[in-house]
Amino acid sequence: xxxxxxxxxxxxxxxxxxxxxxxxxxxxxxxxxxxxxxxxxxxxxxxxxxxxxxxxxxxxxxxxxxxxxxxxxxxxxxxxxxxxxxxxxxxxxxxxxxxxxxxxxxxxxxxxxxxxxxxxxxxxxxxxxxxxxxxxxxxxxxxxxxxxxxxxxxxxxxxxxxxxxxxxxxxxxxxxxxxxxxxxxxxxxxxxxxxxxxxxxxxxxxxxxxxxxxxxxxxxxxxxxxxxxxxxxxxxxxxxxxxxxxxxxxxxx
Numbered sequence: 037x038x039x040x041x042x043x044x045x046x047x048x049x050x051x052x053x054x055x056x057x058x059x060x061x062x063x064x065x066x067x068x069x070x071x072x073x074x075x076x077x078x079x080x081x082x083x084x085x086x087x088x089x090x091x092x093x094x095x096x097x098x099x100x101x102x103x104x105x106x107x108x109x110x111x112x113x114x115x116x117x118x119x120x121x122x123x124x125x126x127x128x129x130x131x132x133x134x135x136x137x138x139x140x141x142x143x144x145x146x147x148x149x150x151x152x153x154x155x156x157x158x159x160x161x162x163x164x165x166x167x168x169x170x171x172x173x174x175x176x177x178x179x180x181x182x183x184x185x186x187x188x189x190x191x192x193x194x195x196x197x198x199x200x201x202x203x204x205x206x207x208x209x210x211x212x213x214x215x216x217x218x219x220x221x222x223x224x225x226x227x228x229x230x231x232x233x234x235x236x237x238x239x240x241x242x243x244x245x246x247x248x249x250x251x252x253x254x255x256x257x258x259x260x261x262x263x264x265x266x267x268x269x270x271x272x273x274x275x276x277x278x279x280x281x282x283x284x285x286x287x288x289x
Contacts, residue, residue, distance in 0.1 A: 054101045054116075055155075060109040064128065068100030074114045076126055076135050090135035094122055094142075102156040102167065111179070113165050115153030120144055121167050123179055143167075143177040145184055157198045160205050168195025168210060176222075190218055190226060196255075197241045201266070203248030209266065213238035217253045219266045232269050234262050 051071030058065060068074040074092040098117040105112055115121040120142055127137035143165070151171035158165050164185060166176050172191035177184055191212035201207035204221075211217045217239055220229040232253065240255035244266075251266045260274040 054099070055103045057103045057105045057112070059105050059126075060107060064126070066103050066105060066112050066114075066126070068103040068114055068116070070099045072097050072100060072116075073133075074100055074103055074112065074135065076112075076128060078128065088132040090126070090128060090130045091132055092122075092124060092135040093133040094124075094136070094140060095120075101152065101154050104156040104158055104165070106158050106162040106179070107160055108162040110162070113156045113158065113179075115156055115167055117152050119150040119153060119169075121153060121156060121165060121177065123165065123182070141179070141182040143175075143182045143184070145175055145187065148173070148175075148187060152194075154194055154196060155198050157200060160200065166198055166200075166208070168198045170194045172212065172214070174198065174208070174210060186222065188226065190220065190229070191216065193238070196239060197243075199242060199244055201248050202244055202246055207266075209242050209244060209251055211239035211242040211253055211255070215239060217242050217251065219251065230266065230269055232262075232264060234264065234269075234271060 051069040053067050053069040056065055056067045063079055065077045065079055066074055072095045076090040095116055100114055100116040102115045111123050112126055113121055113123050123141040124136035125138050127135055151169040153167045154170055155168040156165055164176055164179050168174055172193055173187060173189045176186035190210055191214050193213035195210055195212050197211045199209055206222050209219050215235050217232040218229045235255055237257045238255050239253055242253040244251055250263055252261050252263045254261045260276055263273040264271045
């Protein structure tokens with residue numbers, strides 16, 4: 037049987053890992069970090085291991101902070117310090133610096149001050165990508181053309197997480213180092229946002245319940261997960277964490 041005291045499989049990277057994303061078929065992991073590369077690791081169901089782990093190197097020498105797999109499984113989005121989001125097709129047998137095949141879409145913004153990309157989320161139909169930035173802004177691009185579609189300054193500090201509602205892809209929950217979580221619609225102005233003020237320190241992660249009726253959030257120095265109503269901000273539950281749990285890294289639905 038499986039020994040729960042040991043990892044089922046482990047992977048090695050010569051860099052700090054900032055973000056990990058599963059492929060939709062659960063066969064691969066994409067990991068980005070401080071070494072400016074994104075690596076693709078084969079998990080169960082992956083193809084035969086190449087002589088070298090496939091890696092994407094087009095971020096030059098800039099740290100990668102965000103990695104996300106498109107829901108249809110055809111592309112990976114990655115971004116970081118250079119204020120660009122790269123959309124590329126994974127080549128699982130590409131080896132070192134050969135993880136991308138075909139054309140690469142590089143998404144940039146014009147007329148907006150540069151800022152670090154900290155998190156990325158795809159639209160459910162894989163038609164566009166959203167990125168949260170270190171300046172508190174959120175940007176959207178078309179996933180095929182790279183066309184700049186949307187920008188809004190929703191937070192006063194870094195955007196740390198940016199999940200879309202499972203009920204309505206026009207509704208976003210964004211968490212930030214400014215201690216708030218905001219629930220908002222793409223078509224509405226910031227003054228219409230629902231702002232959750234229940235945290236006293238920076239919020240590092242937020243997730244929707246699968247039915248879209250609740251949000252859970254948590255962050256730095258929190259001793260509880262906050263479960264609340266995204267329509268009213270009413271707190272349903274505060275779930276205590278271990279006293280030895282110093283910092284929440286992420287929450288998933």
